[in-house]
Amino acid sequence: MSTSTLPHAFPPDVMAQLREVAEVDPDLVVEDFHAPRAREALAEAEVLVTGWGCPPVDASVLARAPRLRGILHAAGTVKSLVTEACWERGIWVSSAATANALPVAEYTLGMILITGKGLFTQRDTNWTAPGAQIGGIIEGIGNHGRRIGVVGASRIGRRVIELLRPFDFEVSLADPYVDAAEAAALGVRRRQLHGPDGLFATSDVVTVHAPEVPGTRHLVGRAELALMPDRAVLINTARGSLVDTRALIEELRTERISAVLDVTDPEPLPADSPLRSLPNVRLTPHLAGSQGNEIARLGLVVVEELRRVRAGIPLAHPVDRSGLSRAA
Template identity: 65%
Template sequence: MTQRPYAVFALSAENVPLVFPPPVLARLRETVDIDAALVAEDFTDPRVKDALARAEILVTGWGGPLLDPAALDAVPRLRAVLHAAGSVKGIVTPEVWRRGIAVSSAAAANALPVAEYTLAMILLSGKDLFAVRDRLRADRDAFNGWGLLPGIGNLGRRVGVIGASRIGRRVIELLRPFDLVPALTDPYADEETAAALGVPLLPLDELLRTSDVVTLHAPATPETRHLIGARELALMPDGAVLINTARGSLLDHDALVAELRTGRLSAILDVTDPEPLPAGSPLYDLPNAVLTPHRAGSQGNETARLGLVVAEEAARLAAGSPLAHAVDPAALAREA
């Protein structure tokens, strides 16, 4: 029997049983030798020194240490980093690429619940559900919204998707069964890409002017900081909804607060800048702002999907096959 490659968990210990519940851990152990009780949260910890010296694979995730030159020196046999989460930007340094270490990410799996959250918010906001809930709660004795309400609904509603990322593309796919009209803007997408997704490719300003819902799925880069500011918000039509599940830095929050105070727009924010918001932020109290605490990504039983991606990637490594979710360092700068 071929000897299984030795692997070490390098993430927050509390997350190991969540991302690798027993069936997923068993799947991982079919192809690698790994101990769930041995977790390298700190590479300078003497208790993990020998394990790291033997490791060919690191299974990383939320709370994992930065893989800088000093950390990598502790793992001299390392040939692959399998990341059981989305972006690897928080752990991977240029030294990883310089040493020829392969990197894989479960970002595609983490995109699924974010896209599902976005779809739910698009549909619920189309029914004005959040405002109706608040009015019903406040005026339960006098609420007169039980009949037909004009001006709401999801028939022909225009949805502008900013960013043809994994999540942005998945959102477009999920919108197809509904009577909604999506459009895309992305400086890196071309007409062929948009056509394959079945949507028109628009300049940002045109998308903002013509969308009833705008949903952000672009990466956080110096170029996208405050991509949506006062000028862009002013382009959005009255009654439009802005959804952000990407990164808080894409949105100028001061400009958003000013626009929301007019009552002209609504916003649904799963990410903010800073995160969390300070307790005194007006966004907590504005009736047309819906805040959720970074819940769009994998939560609860969804995290096992991330571990399963890693188990499948480990099997490919052991078989000498290419990784299915390899991270391209050249493209990393424009990814989330």
């Protein structure tokens, strides 16, 4: 992992727990598997503890790691580091993606709640402005009975659904891999994306949690945006490529809908992008995932997985090779 990642994923208390269950050199942080110290460590390594900034574990790396049995990733996706050579060698892989899903889901819930309170519709903070209130009640806002559409039953999508349960929302889900029975078990209504009864047409908020794969590029395009009701909100914490940026800008310029974007395409946005100045857009710099002290939660997942390995218990968060093609 990168040297900047280590102290956040493994602060002193978490590093102490790691050293209780594994022989690890806390001063050796590998950013280049070809560096001399890395080559020496690989010769003896049984498990790689990885994180943000880890280079690919390819055949040349595995050739120098004859004892390697597993990879424990203190972050989300492993697509950038786990290669076909790892699977062919029979290396087992675990990821902290489930732990990283929690802060993204919390961010999403927060944005759903605050947009329902008029983040976009109530721009004037002057309570004495004419028409600001009618009979002491602000019109056109509120979260009671709000219709939430979740696109993608990913780890994050499912966590969002879980966090929404205590609230008075009507929650729908669109995911081609979820049938009616599973949707019922999740406590949501299963919908198609399109049509008059589809998710985009029947949601006050659409929150995107699908993976970035070839089939999801511009999943949210001109046709989908046009279906959204007036005053609806689009939230994207997945990947920028899932939303057609040009189509979104065109729709936002009508001021008919609003958007909360933690990810964009391109990322970062050009300085002159209209998304930076439109009043019905809130941009955050890809911060919905683990930040600050939340990153230590990812290191704790690695510690717990190592304890399971030592006890001969199956991993709690194994990565399934067959599911990677449709995972984030």
